[in-house]
Amino acid sequence: MSIAISDIKTQELYSPDISEIIAIKRFTEKEKWFEIRLPEGRSLGHQPGQFVQVSLFGAGEAPISVTSSPTKEGSFELCVREVGMLTKIFHNLKVGSTIGIRGPYGKGFDVESFKGKDILIIGGGIGIVPLRSLINYVIDNRKDYGRLIILYGAKTPDELLYPDDLKLWDKSNDIEYHITVDQGTPEWKGNTGVITTLIPGLDLDLPNTITAVVGPPIMYKFVLMSLKTKRIPDKNIYLSLERRMKCGVGKCGHCQINHSYICQDGPVYHYPELKHLQEAI
Secondary structure: OOOOHHHHHHHHHHOOEEEEEEEEEEOOOOEEEEEEEOHHHOOOOOOOOOEEEEEEOOOEEEEEEEOOOOOOOOOEEEEEEOOOHHHHHHHOOOOOOEEEEEEEEOEOOOOOOOOOOEEEEEEEHHHHHHHHHHHHHHHHOHHHOOOEEEEEEEOOHHHOOOHHHHHHHHHOOOOEEEEEEOOOOOOOOOEEOOHHHHOOOOOOOHHHEEEEEEOOHHHHHHHHHHHHHOOOOHHHEEEEOOOOOOOOOOOOOOOEEOOEEHHHHOEEEEHHHHOOOOOOO
């Protein structure tokens, strides 16, 4: 019996690679970091901002953003928030456990077109997860980009992710790093307020500044208003709409917004593409 080439491609599209968890770190009560190795340690080959479909055999599958840079070799990283039964099972896995990986899928940040530009990162909450991939890519290719400005906000100090990275960003002379929390504590020494409170004080080269925004949907409306006040051109703004995705390949329709499938046309969108797409933001 012969097998058509199209059948082989379909099988590759839907068949997960059996991959191994090689390191785990807890960040908060809800979030854990996982380092994953694909078969033979091969590269994932992703763009910053893309995601993978993670299979937990006997439990199900979920889309999860890649948080490591494509420049990292031999493994890649995920950060998983416990929000339901599947992610609870994921959190209970140990080093040496195997999972299934499909992907990478979707559109990421176009790092080639960003070359020579200043990069403004605006991450709210778990939105810093896919943005970390972009941040580390820019750091690893520093000569190709201008200023790197990072704005990061969380609800409380206890919900901040990547503590080691935050220390490095804060100490770096090559990164302009600003952090805030909605609700401070007596020990908190940083800014207190929503993330938009960090935007007015920025001194930006407007035509030359690319802005990458990822966070909860409610954040986008107010961040976009603040960016408009700063007169950043719409064509210089990119957002990620990581929500409602399920199959990852545009078949189930869960992530469809009018004519657009987030898992295929996104999750990273150029803002001019979204301005008139009803229900996108």
